[in-house]
Amino acid sequence: MRPKISVLPINPVIPVVVTIVCLTVLISGQHWGVQAGEHSLPPSGQCPNVLMIVVDDLNAWVGCVGGHPLAQTPHMDGLASRGTVFVNAHVQAPLCMPSRASVLMGLRPSTTGLYGLEPWLRTVERWQNWETMPQYFRRHGYFTLTAGKVYHAVPPKDREGEFDIWGPLAGVGVRPPKKLIPPTPMGNHPLMDWGVFDHRDEEKGDWHLASWAAERLRDMSRDRPFFMAVGFFLPHVPCYVTQRWMDLYPDDDKVLPPVRWDDREDTPRFSWYLHWYLPEPRLRWVVENNQWRNLVRSYLASISFVDSQIGRVLEALDHAGLRENTIVVLWGDNGYHLGEKLITGKNTLWEPSTRVPLIFAGPKIFRGGRCVQPVELLDIFPTLIDLCGLPPRSDLEGISLAPQLKDPSTPRTRPAITTHNQNNHGVRSLRWRYIRYADGSEELYDIENDPHEWHNLAGDPRYQSIIEEHRRWLPQVNAPPVAGSAHRVLTYDPETGKATWEGKPIGAEDPIPE
Numbered sequence: 330m331r332p333k334i335s336v337l338p339i340n341p342v343i344p345v346v347v348t349i350v351c352l353t354v355l356i357s358g359q360h361w362g363v364q365a366g367e368h369s370l371p372p373s374g375q376c377p378n379v380l381m382i383v384v385d386d387l388n389a390w391v392g393c394v395g396g397h398p399l400a401q402t403p404h405m406d407g408l409a410s411r412g413t414v415f416v417n418a419h420v421q422a423p424l425c426m427p428s429r430a431s432v433l434m435g436l437r438p439s440t441t442g443l444y445g446l447e448p449w450l451r452t453v454e455r456w457q458n459w460e461t462m463p464q465y466f467r468r469h470g471y472f473t474l475t476a477g478k479v480y481h482a483v484p485p486k487d488r489e490g491e492f493d494i495w496g497p498l499a500g501v502g503v504r505p506p507k508k509l510i511p512p513t514p515m516g517n518h519p520l521m522d523w524g525v526f527d528h529r530d531e532e533k534g535d536w537h538l539a540s541w542a543a544e545r546l547r548d549m550s551r552d553r554p555f556f557m558a559v560g561f562f563l564p565h566v567p568c569y570v571t572q573r574w575m576d577l578y579p580d581d582d583k584v585l586p587p588v589r590w591d592d593r594e595d596t597p598r599f600s601w602y603l604h605w606y607l608p609e610p611r612l613r614w615v616v617e618n619n620q621w622r623n624l625v626r627s628y629l630a631s632i633s634f635v636d637s638q639i640g641r642v643l644e645a646l647d648h649a650g651l652r653e654n655t656i657v658v659l660w661g662d663n664g665y666h667l668g669e670k671l672i673t674g675k676n677t678l679w680e681p682s683t684r685v686p687l688i689f690a691g692p693k694i695f696r697g698g699r700c701v702q703p704v705e706l707l708d709i710f711p712t713l714i715d716l717c718g719l720p721p722r723s724d725l726e727g728i729s730l731a732p733q734l735k736d737p738s739t740p741r742t743r744p745a746i747t748t749h750n751q752n753n754h755g756v757r758s759l760r761w762r763y764i765r766y767a768d769g770s771e772e773l774y775d776i777e778n779d780p781h782e783w784h785n786l787a788g789d790p791r792y793q794s795i796i797e798e799h800r801r802w803l804p805q806v807n808a809p810p811v812a813g814s815a816h817r818v819l820t821y822d823p824e825t826g827k828a829t830w831e832g833k834p835i836g837a838e839d840p841i842p843e
């Protein structure tokens with residue numbers, strides 16, 4: 330049965346215009362970024378489909394991205410080999426909700442004021458009618474479907490407004506009867522768990538998600554193009570795996586990332602405020618409880634498992650004969666520290682938190698491309714508009730990656746910017762990472778010569794011109810957190826110099842929570 334499309338109040342007219350634009354792309358071959366309304370009406374179904382795959386908390390530990398030498402991800406690597414992988418792609422926020430909101434709205438967190446896990450963006454008056462990516466595709470004649478976690482969380486009454494069809498929501502699936510690891514500090518959060526327990530792959534949430542997506546692809550109507558977005562749960566904690574997946578990684582310390590115990594001696598105290606009091610344990614606890622190797626292997630094994638489920642979806646796309654006319658885009662919503670900078674988790678402006686896989690494959694995309702230019706997930710929205718030949722939008726803050734998807738060596742003129750809470754920014758250029766916190770403290774790393782960001786060069790006068798070059802990219806708009814902002818929200822009052830974490834003041838002498 331064909332689902333009914335709910336028509337958005339914004340614009341009832343456009344579907345016809347859009348199909349016209351899509352044809353323009355086909356007939357003009359090499360022509361990118363065409364203008365709307367110039368050509369005659371094509372047969373339906375000419376626009377490329379879009380399959381967007383989001384993976385929760387997936388850092389750069391993916392074979393084709395090169396973040397971990399032992400990572401086994403044959404399906405994501407296969408996707409990259411028939412498309413282009415961006416190995417220097419960065420999130421706009423190192424946290425689920427603001428990162429996803431940024432991708433789907435095409436705006437920076439510093440513009441939207443969405444920094445925490447709440448609120449749901451439609452409760453913010455200013456963003457109530459903002460046309461998001463799935464809505465834009467729907468208005469232009471696409472059939473839109475979603476399952477798993479794509480937006481962070483959407484209340485049931487608002488779901489139909491965002492996508493036509495909703496499949497199963499994301500979840501870990503089967504769980505052990507009790508936590509596998511010792512009680513963790515800062516509240517023993519139920520999600521803070523990992524390790525091997527006996528279960529079947531078919532009992533996992535991501536298995537159900539992949540099955541749903543595969544079935545929808547198999548039965549997909551060809552009357553009009555589709556935009557399908559699926560959001561996988563793993564390797565988000567809890568990282569539960571079976572022995573088979575764990576055994577892909579040696580029970581050996583060579584799985585651990587390189588870490589220096591003195592690494593935070595040259596980072597500003599304010600850097601701790603970005604992840605002040607959180608359920609993710611610090612490295613010290615992980616090591617003292619003999620959990621470091623177990624965590625790292627469980628995380629890697631979860632990546633390999635989710636890769637296998639991505640493989641099931643891609644295989645379904647092939648079997649349905651849809652590969653040649655479908656643009657696949659895959660991204661992680663934020664990275665994850667596994668001990669680097671003495672922490673686990675996200676919520677930082679360093680490479681392990683900001684760098685994620687970004688892979689495009691499909692019609693007219695360079696095959697086997699590897700792009701080292703700094704790019705932003707914010708660029709996905711204008712890129713898809715470009716690749717699908719929809720009318721460009723002047724209100725989005727990203728820049729289309731179509732030139733890099735045609736020739737991966739094409740330079741980019743601007744760096745990638747990650748923001749965590751108001752006025753804390755990381756600026757990643759081809760060679761450098763510059764960080765500026767709300768209190769004015771700074772870091773600078775030469776990633777080319779110091780890939781682990783161990784040596785903060787910000788205090789060295791020899792690098793002042795580099796710092797100044799990067800400073801000019803700091804966003805000029807720094808919206809305060811919107812009403813209802815909650816969870817992992819940090820504010821700073823420059824008048825009084827006072828920082829506040831989740832509503833509680835941080836004292837200048839308070840010990841760093843362990």
Ligand SMILES: [Ca+2]
Nearest residue numbers: 385386425662
């Ligand atoms: Ca996430």
Ligand SMILES: [Ca+2]
Nearest residue numbers: 592595783784
């Ligand atoms: Ca250091």
